[in-house]
Amino acid sequence: KQEVTQIPAALSVPEGENLVLNCSFTDSAIYNLQWFRQDPGKGLTSLLLIQSSQREQTSGRLNASLDKSSGRSTLYIAASQPGDSATYLCALGGNQFYFGTGTSLTVIP
């Protein structure tokens, strides 16, 4: 069974800082990896999808990378803003998606 770990569980940074969120997994036989954002009491919003054949994807201030050989993915957020405060989840797999428990990000104005 795929095990997905996200460290740290919580992160607090001042506005404007660049930051990296980490996601590690145990089984490299994946089809794709997806990063989500979840606001309190809300559903999940997709941020980026990386296919297994890809190394990274970019959308605006977000960049996600995938290294299957080391079992790691990172989500880079540039010039963080208070509106980025949320929980960030990574999920990977194919038929069955396995989620990490998330990193709760707080950006302090």
Added chain:
Amino acid sequence: NAGVTQTPKFQVLKTGQSMTLQCAQDMNHEYMSWYRQDPGMGLRLIHYSVGAGITDQGEVPNGYNVSRSTTEDFPLRLLSAAPSQTSVYFCASRPSRLDGTQYFGPGTRLLVL
């Protein structure tokens, strides 16, 4: 497009009662799934479907039933609710079994007393 919709938004049940959580999508996606989200445990897959008439179990299927008679709808049935089923339930869909962005509904908060 409405995307993925779920009803109800919130429900309180007594132990032993049954109910159906509704999920619908209007994106013509083949793949649909149900997750539960519990504090400290992340999202866990309950059941999934790769197309109309095809369903399979996920990581935590016990106590739940599903069926997929149409592409659009994927209801989740709790046969005899237990306090351990208190959770937030999310429905999701994606274009096909292995590809595409997964889209989530807003969730249903279920409290079993």
